[in-house]
């Protein structure tokens with residue numbers, strides 16, 4: 403099986419977020435970047451597990467600048483075979499999907515994996531766009547994926563439950579919690595990753611359809627009102643009369 | 649014209665659809681146009697969408713179980729046939745699966761998870777939460793056709809009109825490639841992304857055997873239960889209850905956090921809640937800084953007391 407895993411970088415979850423250029427650009431200075439957790443913990447690991455079971459290759463693809471190579475190498479250390487970095491600073495879900503689509507069309511992959519969303523822009527858009535561009539079925543927010551021959555059984559999160567379905571490869575799938583268990587790269591993996599191919603690819607031309615106007619930080623919360631732990635009637639009264647939420 | 653995708657489950661609409669129609673009607677009014685809704689497959693009482701502001705309700709027959717390729721093809725064709733300027737759908741599992749596909753099919757600029765009405769002053773500008781709720785971004789969509797998805801609880805559904813007549817829309821339905829085998833849902837519980845009231849608990853609970861009082865509070869309030877990540881990771885509670893940056897992001901009217909410290913990753917998914925109550929025995933717990941109401945005390949004493957007070961209140965009101 404030929405498996406393609408799309409990985410994205412994201413600011414470390416403890417990052418304090420700020421903006422520059424009149425609040426139009428995310429300030430990356432001092433930010434520690436990590437591999438987007440849904441990509442690393444679930445999507446990449448499930449792809450590696452399938453390869454371990456049935457053979458094949460796991461290719462990583464990232465759209466981003468050379469500074470992303472650290473993150474890509476980590477993915478190789480966890481167990482991907484090779485990687486491609488499309489050399490462009492991603493500006494939107496659309497242009498990211500267009501770059502990956504152009505790359506994926508060359509490779510005739512059986513399954514294209516993504517994380518369910520990135521923890522920076524939280525769009526969950528790239529997978530759906532990519533599936534359309536590749537004219538493939540799309541299974542979003544998958545918590546289970548088993549493959550026998552070219553038939554896959556999947557389970558995905560829906561409101562208050564799950565949906566189980568079957569389909570044939572090729573398809574695009576986005577990974578949610580439960581699809582796999584996080585793997586920590588070991589020393590051997592880290593050493594081997596240094597020798598695995600990481601190809602840098604020129605981007606295709608794309609036109610943006612949205613513009614960032616500005617970013618805002620949420621307003622400061624007013625000070626917390628402490629309620630006497632002995633007097634929960636008072637809390638109920640406040641929630642009813644002051645906050646009007648019950 | 650503004651077109652709202654009115655998704656249905658077992659022929660029924662959820663509140664998020666009424667919100668999206670209300671939103672579409674308000675947007676249509678400010679753009680000097682009308683709002684229509686499109687439904688797929690068998691739907692009971694699709695005409696009720698008129699009450700929330702849909703001037704017309706369309707139905708495409710012959711659409712079966714969910715397949716993102718089928719749904720997005722039908723919705724995009726409907727938008728083309730009806731010459732929609734803006735297509736709106738709720739943020740939901742269905743919405744997220746088809747959102748990008750529909751935008752690509754229509755060559756439309758798109759923004760998902762919008763949380764306010766667009767600003768039409770000098771363009772079409774929409775806002776959404778980014779960085780898991782740590783910031784808000786404003787985007788301008790520059791294409792003639794626009795696709796947006798609406799966060800739940802952005803605005804309440806408003807009944808303003810009368811039921812509409814339902815018109816059949818003649819659109820080809822492609823064959824599905826995904827074969828849905830089984831749909832498992834827990835009935836009677838409002839899913840977290842739609843919940844208005846959420847009761848959540850963390851490691852301070854000491855063990856899963858103590859959750860009875862949290863469930864009791866949820867039952868009294870008609871709330872949905874949630875938990876912090878380590879609680880789900882250790883199997884004390886099911887994964888779907890995990891809220892935060894790497895779990896479900898929620899924006900209920902009321903979030904009650906019991907025995908949760910308020911780590912930055914937890915806050916990221918819940919700090920958009922309108923009112924936050926924190927019950928914790930540690931005065932230094934970071935959650936107090938994000939709270940509207942705080943109770944400093946032992947949860948094993950405070951929660952039973954709060955449940956009694958809530959019962960008394962419910963009996964009187």
Ligand SMILES: Cc1cc2nc3c(=O)[nH]c(=O)nc-3n(C[C@H](O)[C@H](O)[C@H](O)COP(=O)(O)OP(=O)(O)OC[C@H]3O[C@@H](n4cnc5c(N)ncnc54)[C@H](O)[C@@H]3O)c2cc1C
Pocket residue numbers: 415439849850851852853875876877878879890891892893894895906907908909910911912913914917927928929930933945946947948
């Ligand atoms: C990449 C990454 C992603 C993460 N994503 C998430 C996420 O999405 N969601 C999430 O929740 N976490 C997430 N975390 C974990 C997060 O950092 C915290 O570890 C976690 O939220 C802590 O859970 P907790 O508050 O239940 O437990 P603790 O931090 O252990 O807090 C327990 C609290 O209970 C209080 N307490 C104890 N006993 C009592 C008592 N008897 N009465 C009253 N109060 C009591 C304590 O004072 C303490 O404040 C993430 C971490 C990382 C690194």
